[in-house]
Amino acid sequence: xxxxxxxxxxxALDKISPEPVKPDIIIEKPRTPxxxxxxxxxxxxxxxxxxxxxxxxxxxxxxxxxxxxxxIKAVEIAGPGFINFRxxxxxxxxxxxxxxxxxSDYGKTTGNSGKKMQVEFVSANxxxxxxxxxxxxxxxxxxxxRLLEWxxxxxxxxxxxxxxxxxxxxxxxxxxxxxxxxxxxxxxLPEGGYEGAYIADIAQKLIDxxxxxLKNTQPDNPQFKQxxxxxxxxxxxxxxxxxxIRMDQFFNENTLYEDKSIDSVVQRLRDKGLAYDKDxxxxxxxxxxxxxxxTVLIKSTGEPTYRLxxxxxxxxxxxxGYDLCIDIFGADHxxxxxxxxxxxxxxxxxxxxxDVQVYQFVTxxxxxxxxxxxxxxxxxxxxxxxxxxxxxxxxRFFFLMRTPGTHLEFDIAEAKEAGEKNPVFYLQYAHARIHxxxxxxxxxxxxxxxxxxxxxxxxxxxxxxxxVFQFPDAIALASQHREPHRLITYMNExxxxxxxxxxxxxxxxxxxxxxxxxxxxxxATRTTLANGLRxxxxxxxxxx
RNA sequence: GCGCCCGUAGCUCAGUUGGAUAGAGCGUUAGAUUCCGGUUCUAAAGGCCGGGGGUUCGACUCCCUCCGGGCGCACCA
Numbered sequence: 001x002x003x004x005x006x007x008x009x010x011x012a013l014d015k016i017s018p019e020p021v022k023p024d025i026i027i028e029k030p031r032t033p034x035x036x037x038x039x040x041x042x043x044x045x046x047x048x049x050x051x052x053x054x055x056x057x058x059x060x061x062x063x064x065x066x067x068x069x070x071x072i073k074a075v076e077i078a079g080p081g082f083i084n085f086r087x088x089x090x091x092x093x094x095x096x097x098x099x100x101x102x103x104s105d106y107g108k109t110t111g112n113s114g115k116k117m118q119v120e121f122v123s124a125n126x127x128x129x130x131x132x133x134x135x136x137x138x139x140x141x142x143x144x145x146r147l148l149e150w151x152x153x154x155x156x157x158x159x160x161x162x163x164x165x166x167x168x169x170x171x172x173x174x175x176x177x178x179x180x181x182x183x184x185x186x187x188x189l190p191e192g193g194y195e196g197a198y199i200a201d202i203a204q205k206l207i208d209x210x211x212x213x214l215k216n217t218q219p220d221n222p223q224f225k226q227x228x229x230x231x232x233x234x235x236x237x238x239x240x241x242x243x244x245i246r247m248d249q250f251f252n253e254n255t256l257y258e259d260k261s262i263d264s265v266v267q268r269l270r271d272k273g274l275a276y277d278k279d280x281x282x283x284x285x286x287x288x289x290x291x292x293x294x295t296v297l298i299k300s301t302g303e304p305t306y307r308l309x310x311x312x313x314x315x316x317x318x319x320x321g322y323d324l325c326i327d328i329f330g331a332d333h334x335x336x337x338x339x340x341x342x343x344x345x346x347x348x349x350x351x352x353x354x355d356v357q358v359y360q361f362v363t364x365x366x367x368x369x370x371x372x373x374x375x376x377x378x379x380x381x382x383x384x385x386x387x388x389x390x391x392x393x394x395x396r397f398f399f400l401m402r403t404p405g406t407h408l409e410f411d412i413a414e415a416k417e418a419g420e421k422n423p424v425f426y427l428q429y430a431h432a433r434i435h436x437x438x439x440x441x442x443x444x445x446x447x448x449x450x451x452x453x454x455x456x457x458x459x460x461x462x463x464x465x466x467x468v469f470q471f472p473d474a475i476a477l478a479s480q481h482r483e484p485h486r487l488i489t490y491m492n493e494x495x496x497x498x499x500x501x502x503x504x505x506x507x508x509x510x511x512x513x514x515x516x517x518x519x520x521x522x523x524a525t526r527t528t529l530a531n532g533l534r535x536x537x538x539x540x541x542x543x544x
Numbered sequence: 545g546c547g548c549c550c551g552u553a554g555c556u557c558a559g560u561u562g563g564a565u566a567g568a569g570c571g572u573u574a575g576a577u578u579c580c581g582g583u584u585c586u587a588a589a590g591g592c593c594g595g596g597g598g599u600u601c602g603a604c605u606c607c608c609u610c611c612g613g614g615c616g617c618a619c620c621a
Binding site: 026028029030031032034035039041044045047048053054078079080081082125162165166167279280281282283292293296297298299300301303305306330331332333334335336358360361363401402403405406407409423425426428429430432433436437438440441444473474477480481485486488489490492493496499500502503504506507508509543544 | 565581621
């Protein structure tokens with residue numbers, strides 16, 4: 001419908017405009033129903049270029065507007081020059097039939113079809129369990145991937161990790177210390193070691209499997225680190241699985257060293273005069289790109305900083321042929337990714353294919369106090385603990401509810417208490433209630449007959465139909481902005497319109513024709529809610 | 545000091561890429577339901593959209609400035 005309106009408006013514009021103009025024609029749903037079902041501000045935006053008053057332009061547009069009366073009932077000028085459209089009733093009923101026919105595919109659009117995309121998210125190094133701090137990243141990434149899939153894209157979910165480096169070495173040493181302690185030896189955690197109880201669990205497992213055979217091996221015996229990495233990764237996968245997240249690929253940073261792509265990046269930057277040596281280190285000339293200081297790529301110890309593999313990694317993504325690569329980053333990375341983009345540009349890659357989504361941090365409040373988390377010091381609340389308390393649905397919903405750009409205050413006590421008062425129940429309850437009505441109705445009425453949808457004339461019925469029709473637009477919008485909360489806002493409105501309808505219009509006890517028509521409307525509403533919940537990765541229960 | 549993000553009802557937050565009279569939930573107050581699930585619905589109260597300038601037909605939205613909060617600014621990731 002949106003593109004239809006844009007089409008006929010453009011045709012009318014071609015007739016009245018002395019010179020060809022092709023503006024972006026914005027069609028929106030007015031806030032108040034008196035302003036119709038769809039509106040455009042086209043006449044106002046054109047006032048400047050056509051040098052005519054907006055209302056005059058609107059009049060001429062309408063005079064030249066060639067529209068299908070089976071779709072549009074009325075076109076009006078309002079306010080300073082808005083053009084308002086009202087949909088024809090029969091068109092509404094036809095579309096309602098389409099929604100039911102589409103079923104679990106309703107809401108899918110083709111704006112991104114044929115495109116290969118990648119979303120990289122979580123990407124936590126395997127030094128400990130996933131915490132609520134990682135939760136926002138994980139859920140946002142997965143849901144953005146789902147939204148893109150619903151707009152037609154082929155999406156890969158990728159987890160990038162580093163199992164070398166200092167943190168992992170300290171992790172291995174920590175396991176070794178616990179291992180020795182469990183065997184009654186005198187051992188101490190290394191400086192800055194990991195204090196969490198899971199370290200001792202891993203050490204215990206090593207004892208179960210190897211006894212004390214590892215006692216007299218070298219302190220840097222890789223078995224400790226490997227055992228830790230395996231156990232922690234298994235734990236992380238399980239947590240993600242519980243949250244309804246399945247990665248397509250885990251990408252190990254180490255492969256970028258093995259295939260020499262790191263060296264290649266440095267060499268290519270040198271060739272462009274963008275890398276040089278100073279004080280025993282290798283520097284990237286970020287001052288060329290407006291930064292105040294140059295940036296170290298390789299430390300004087302010979303070890304690269306994380307920025308270098310980051311550049312190589314993004315080159316790898318682009319060379320794998322993705323049309324779009326989305327990075328989900330916390331606010332702490334905000335200052336670092338411009339370097340990566342600069343490097344990609346300088347080396348001749350199309351950096352517009354990299355889309356960095358930065359979300360603001362989650363502030364944990366525990367016992368009424370801000371709570372500073374640290375994986376190393378074992379001050380954290382894990383996602384598993386949270387899911388044990390409130391379940392995966394509430395967990396996902398909590399992280400998706402708000403716009404990613406604002407801080408999310410996560411009060412542990414409130415989340416636990418939230419339980420039944422949590423807003424996610426409002427959506428799930430609507431779905432369960434519809435299911436229950438439909439089961440009852442199918443016992444009472446013959447559902448074989450085709451419903452006569454034109455019997456849906458009540459204000460609440462029409463409002464619900466129109467709300468259901470907004471679904472594909474809501475998905476497309478949330479997908480474009482990479483903001484899942486926009487879909488939630490929409491779905492709350494669906495549930496609201498449904499409950500109003502439920503309150504105003506009965507089914508059981510009504511004559512069969514009207515009952516059948518209303519059940520069809522329920523079917524479409526249920527489809528919308530179920531599909532929406534599926535995108536959010538939240539269950540759509542039949543009973544609660 | 546520099547860069548980025550955020551200030552909207554008592555609280556938590558929306559606000560359709562500059563539009564028509566700024567909305568919802570929770571909380572408060574007053575109501576509805578013999579009947580399909582009361583985890584529901586209706587209504588009221590509650591606002592200088594942090595302050596001040598600017599841009600234009602029109603600003604919560606864009607620009608500047610100030611105030612207040614968060615996060616970055618390493619040869620750490």
